Amino acid sequence: xxxIADYIFIERMGTGNHGTFWLAEAPERLAEAGxxxxxxxxxxxxxxxxxxxxxxxxxxxxxxxxxxxLAPIVDAGQQDGTLYYSxxxxxxxxxxxxxxxxxxxxxxxxxxxxxxxxxxxHETGVAHRDIKPANIMVTDDGRGRLADLGLAQILTPGQTxxxxxxxxxxxxxxxxxxxxxxxxRPTDIWALGATAHRALTGKSLYRDLPSNSLLDxxxxxxxxxxEFHSTLPxxxxxxxxxxxxxxxxxxFPTALDLATALRGVAV
Amino acid sequence: MNDQxxxxxxxxxxxxxxxxxxxxxxxxxVFAGDPSDVADLLTEFDASSPKxxxxxxELRDLDGLEVAxxxxxxxxxxxxxxxxxxxxxxxxxxxxxxxxxxxPAGGTVTDLDDRSASVWIGTAGIRNVLRxxxxxxxxxxVPGGGILLRPIPSAAAIDTPAxxxxxxxxxxxxxxxxxxxxxxxxxxxxxxxxxxxxxxxAATPEAIPxxxxxxxxTSTPTxxxxxxxxxxxxxxxxxRDHFNNPSAAYCQVCGISMIHLTHRLVPGPRPTLGFIxxxxxxxxxxxxxxxxGRQPDPVANxxxxxxxxxxxxxxxxxxxxxxxxxxVVLTDRGSTNGTFLWDESAGxxxxxxxxxxxxxxxxxxxxxxxxxxxxxxxxxx
Ligand SMILES: Nc1ncnc2c1ncn2[C@@H]1O[C@H](COP(=O)(O)OP(=O)(O)O)[C@@H](O)[C@H]1O
Ligand SMILES: [Mg+2]
Numbered sequence: 001x002x003x004i005a006d007y008i009f010i011e012r013m014g015t016g017n018h019g020t021f022w023l024a025e026a027p028e029r030l031a032e033a034g035x036x037x038x039x040x041x042x043x044x045x046x047x048x049x050x051x052x053x054x055x056x057x058x059x060x061x062x063x064x065x066x067x068x069x070l071a072p073i074v075d076a077g078q079q080d081g082t083l084y085y086s087x088x089x090x091x092x093x094x095x096x097x098x099x100x101x102x103x104x105x106x107x108x109x110x111x112x113x114x115x116x117x118x119x120x121x122h123e124t125g126v127a128h129r130d131i132k133p134a135n136i137m138v139t140d141d142g143r144g145r146l147a148d149l150g151l152a153q154i155l156t157p158g159q160t161x162x163x164x165x166x167x168x169x170x171x172x173x174x175x176x177x178x179x180x181x182x183x184x185r186p187t188d189i190w191a192l193g194a195t196a197h198r199a200l201t202g203k204s205l206y207r208d209l210p211s212n213s214l215l216d217x218x219x220x221x222x223x224x225x226x227e228f229h230s231t232l233p234x235x236x237x238x239x240x241x242x243x244x245x246x247x248x249x250x251x252f253p254t255a256l257d258l259a260t261a262l263r264g265v266a267v
Numbered sequence: 268m269n270d271q272x273x274x275x276x277x278x279x280x281x282x283x284x285x286x287x288x289x290x291x292x293x294x295x296x297v298f299a300g301d302p303s304d305v306a307d308l309l310t311e312f313d314a315s316s317p318k319x320x321x322x323x324x325e326l327r328d329l330d331g332l333e334v335a336x337x338x339x340x341x342x343x344x345x346x347x348x349x350x351x352x353x354x355x356x357x358x359x360x361x362x363x364x365x366x367x368x369x370x371p372a373g374g375t376v377t378d379l380d381d382r383s384a385s386v387w388i389g390t391a392g393i394r395n396v397l398r399x400x401x402x403x404x405x406x407x408x409v410p411g412g413g414i415l416l417r418p419i420p421s422a423a424a425i426d427t428p429a430x431x432x433x434x435x436x437x438x439x440x441x442x443x444x445x446x447x448x449x450x451x452x453x454x455x456x457x458x459x460x461x462x463x464x465x466x467x468x469a470a471t472p473e474a475i476p477x478x479x480x481x482x483x484x485t486s487t488p489t490x491x492x493x494x495x496x497x498x499x500x501x502x503x504x505x506x507r508d509h510f511n512n513p514s515a516a517y518c519q520v521c522g523i524s525m526i527h528l529t530h531r532l533v534p535g536p537r538p539t540l541g542f543i544x545x546x547x548x549x550x551x552x553x554x555x556x557x558x559x560g561r562q563p564d565p566v567a568n569x570x571x572x573x574x575x576x577x578x579x580x581x582x583x584x585x586x587x588x589x590x591x592x593x594x595v596v597l598t599d600r601g602s603t604n605g606t607f608l609w610d611e612s613a614g615x616x617x618x619x620x621x622x623x624x625x626x627x628x629x630x631x632x633x634x635x636x637x638x639x640x641x642x643x644x645x646x647x648x
Contacts, residue, residue, distance in 0.1 A: 005448040014313025015291055015406070021313075030452070044406070056451055061461060063453035077450030097310045125461030134310065158551045158570050160542065169306060179519060179645045180539030180552025184464050204303045214410055214548040215641050247507075247521040253466050 005079050007040050007086065014097075016134065018151065019043040023089055030075060038074060039089040041148070042082060045155045052078045054154050058126070059085060062149055067120035069113040071137050071147035083155075087147060092140055094147075095199045096133030102142065104233060104267045107199045110136050110144030111192060112262035117146035118188050119255040127183040131191035132172045133199045150183075170217060171198065171205045171226070176248060178218050186248030189255055193243020194226075196262075200236060201229040205244070235265045274339050277416045278403035278577065284412015286390055290404045293318055296326070296336035297389045297413055299352065304332055309408065323347050335388035337379070337416060344379045346386070355387040389413020402546055402638055403577040409548050500592050501532040510535040512593045517647040540595050541629070541645040543588070546638060547575070553588070553595055553645075559635060560585035560600075580604050580636025589624075595642060596624045597633060607634040 003009050006027035013021045019042050026035040045051070059076045076085035093099040095110050102110070114136045118128055129150030137145040160177050174190035177183060197205055205226035210216035226244050228237060239261045245251050252258040279295045281288045287298045287305040291312075298305045308329070317325050319340040326334050326347050333350030346354055356379065379386065390412045404414075502510050505518035505525050510533075512519070516526055519538065539554035551557065556569035561581040563571040569589070574581055582602035589596050599606035599619045607616035608625065609632035616634055619625050627633070629644035 005450055012316060014310075014316070016313075052449075059453055060451075073453050075450055075452050077448055079448035080446045093314065097314045099314070123463045125463055127464060156572075158555055158557065158572075160550050160552050176520065177552075178542060178550070180542055180554040181520075182554075184467060186467050202307075204301075209302065210410075214550070215544045215643065217410070218542070218544065218550065219643065248467050249521075 004040065004042055004082065004084050005077050007038070007084075009040070010037070013039070016148075018045065024086070026074075026086070033074070035074060035088075037089050038086040040084055040086045042084045043151065043155075045083065046081050047078055047083045047155070048081070051155050052083060055083055055085075055151055058149070058151065058154050061124060061126060062121070065120050065124050065126075067117050069117035069143070069145060070120065071145040073149075090137040090139065090145065092138040092142075094134045095136040095138060095144065095195070098138055102138065104200060106138075106142040108196070108236065108262055108265055108267065109142060110138055111196045111199065112259045113144030114146040114195075115189075115192050115255045115259035115262060117144075118192065119259065121146075121149075122185050122188070122255060127185070128188050128191075129183045130172075131188055131195055132169055133195050136195065170214075170221060171209075173221070174248070175222050175246065178222060181248075185254060186251050189243050189251045189258055190248075192255065192258060193240045193251075196236060196243070197226075197228065197232060197240050200233060201231045203229040203231070233265075233267045235267055236262075239265070274337065274344065274416075277418060280402065280415040280417070281404050281409050281411035282387075282389060282413035282415060284390055286410070286412045287408060288404065288411035288414055289408045290406055290414075292406075293339040294322060294336060295388075295414055295416060296334055297352065297411070298332050298334050299350065299390050299412075300332035302410070305408070308332065333390075335390075335413075337386065337388065346379055346388070348388075352388065352390060354389075356385075385415060385417035387413060387415050402575075404547065405575070405577070407547075498537045498590075499534055500537045501534050502538075502593075503528065503530050504533060504535075510538055512646045514593070515646045519645045519647060522647070537590060537593075539645055540590065540593065541643050543633075543640045543642050545574070545640045553590075553642075556587070556589040558584060558587055560602075574635065574638055576636060576638060578637050581638065582636075585635050591624070591626070593646075594626045595644075597627055598622065598624045602635070604636040605634075608632070609634070 003024065006029070007024040009022045009024050011023045013023055015021070022040045022042065024038055024040045026038045030038070047055070056076060059073050063073055071087050074086045074088070078084070091099065095102070095107060114131065118131065121128055126149070128146065130148055131146070135146065135148040137147050139145060160173065160180070172191045172194045174187040177187050181187070194205055206221065206224060207227055210220055225246065228240065232240060239258070243251055243258065252261070274293060274295055279290050285299065287302050289296045289298065289305070289309065319338065323338050323340070323345060326336050326338070327349060329349065333352050334347065335352035335354055336347045338345050338347060348354060501513070503513050503525065504510055505521065505523050506528065507518070507521055507523060509518050509520035511525065513530060513532060517524055539552055542550055542552050544550045551572060558566055558569045558571045559574060560583050561576050562573055563584040565571055569587065581604070582600070584600050585602040586600055586606045587598045589598070597606065597619065599621045601621040606619045608619060610617050627642045629642065631642045633640050633642065
């Protein structure tokens with residue numbers, strides 16, 4: 001693949017749950033707005049016209065949200081049933097795969113930023129649905145930008161886990177989502193807590209997660225409380241714990257409350 | 268350059284067992300070890316995108332993970348094995364049982380030539396352990412202990428004559444031929460038109476972590492837009508007022524025990540009844556009815572699931588999943604290859620009669636053509 005629509009790909013940056021991410025030369029038509037290089041996400045999902053409308057609607061709502069901590073979406077489109085959208089390219093990578101080492105404090109700041117961004121989404125009626133370390137981008141000055149609004153649910157309603165994600169990413173799924181509850185503030189808050197735990201310790205929340213069957217892994221998740229690794233900074237532990245309570249009503253009421261708690265932490 | 272034996276011309280069928288099976292462009296691999304280490308490794312690969320020989324080097328030097336992999340290189344396809352992984356190369360000659368490559372110390376790289384009909388790779392003991400069904404992993408990561416790699420069956424070529432040469436790829440390589448596209452530039456203009464998401468929380472708790480559960484205001488979030496009279500069932504409420512199946516011992520929302528509750532039946536909207544997991548890991552919540560098939564037409568009262576079916580074993584509209592009170596019900600829609608329920612005690616698949624609804628017990632294995640899924644109930648009894 002050399003490009004999509006009027007984008008010319010420079011480099012393939014990776015493949016995620018729902019598509020492939022490319023570094024691309026921005027088309028002429030976007031040059032005015034000051035874009036030269038952009039990141040382009042090309043979705044695997046083969047789309048109908050209706051899918052494209054659904055995605056476009058969702059992204060329009062997203063684009064109108066005014067939060068400094070959301071990775072903006074510049075342009076979205078479809079070519080022959082393949083959907084794409086473009087965002088700024090972050091040289092420092094993501095909290096999950098940073099291109100330079102991040103300090104614990106930077107990680108905490110990034111997650112606090114992402115929490116504030118999630119709150120802005122929630123206030124607009126949108127749940128993110130795919131918060132994880134790889135979807136929190138890092139700016140050159142070490143701040144967070146929440147990216148990759150989870151579109152899978154919009155394109156395939158009812159689907160909670162896509163078939164092609166590493167088993168390792170199911171720890172970010174709130175257990176009630178597996179049971180089929182609707183995504184909302186509490187499920188994103190769970191994902192933010194799980195993201196903090198993963199990024200700060202490098203360890204999974206579930207030590208003996210069965211690896212030979214997704215079904216067993218999902219059952220295990222439903223029956224097991226997460227375990228917090230001993231290297232999690234003690235100042236962060238109670239915050240992460242509260243995000244990961246089984247009862248959604250006992251978690252932080254809003255992602256802004258979570259952001260405020262994280263902003264109070266100095267490690 | 269060896270054109271015949273490139274991974275894109277092969278299908279990769281995951282096999283049961285402990286491990287993680289990965290397919291991405293230029294690589295098919297089975298890893299033994301902690302799946303989160305595999306996830307980390309893949310993230311690393313995303314960042315550095317090693318290919319060909321560089322990728323082989325990376326795979327041979329893994330710490331803590333064992334791997335059996337087939338990698339595209341400019342010299343053709345190469346097989347990499349480390350630790351206790353093994354491979355079996357079957358060149359399609361019925362008189363020749365094939366070449367077995369096993370447990371080489373320190374890793375091995377073997378050339379695979381174009382005569383190789385199929386290759387099994389994986390942890391010891393994967394041979395011939397097929398799943399209930401066979402599916403081609405086109406891309407991604409699934410649990411599994413091995414992979415069978417073989418040429419894509421020619422049935423596909425018969426279905427669509429000369430498919431390989433006539434059908435243009437979805438995205439053009441040559442900038443000269445540009446397929447039409449539509450795009451919308453997203454500008455922060457239109458004011459957001461939606462309501463904010465409900466806050467699902469007990470009255471602001473003072474301390475962290477939250478104090479012992481107090482009275483919680485919420486009721487089960489339900490797909491209210493979809494609920495009709497049909498979605499009303501009679502159930503019981505837990506002490507925090509979540510609506511549940513009368514036979515549940517624990518609340519499916521908050522997990523609290525309901526064993527000592529007086530079981531007064533009250534009407535309410537049917538909560539989600541669990542989920543189904545397909546053989547490729549795709550998981551769907553049973554908070555709504557589904558129409559299943561290769562390409563089911565949309566309907567008002569159910570969501571459609573278009574199931575990937577590289578072997579053309581599914582009918583367009585193959586089966587329906589719906590509800591009867593607190594039960595999940597499966598109905599075959601006169602499909603060509605049938606809808607089957609696994610009978611564990613008899614050790615065989617039972618075909619469902621077309622049009623006859625069958626209640627699924629929790630843990631039920633279902634086959635639609637050559638794809639399978641498992642149903643898991645949300646009720647904790
Ligand atoms: N806007 C961006 N700028 C820089 N790197 C990005 C950006 N978006 C994604 N990436 C990186 O590209 C890789 C693939 O991303 P993606 O396709 O979104 O998959 P996932 O988020 O599931 O890992 C990830 O390692 C991610 O960190
Ligand atoms: Mg991403």
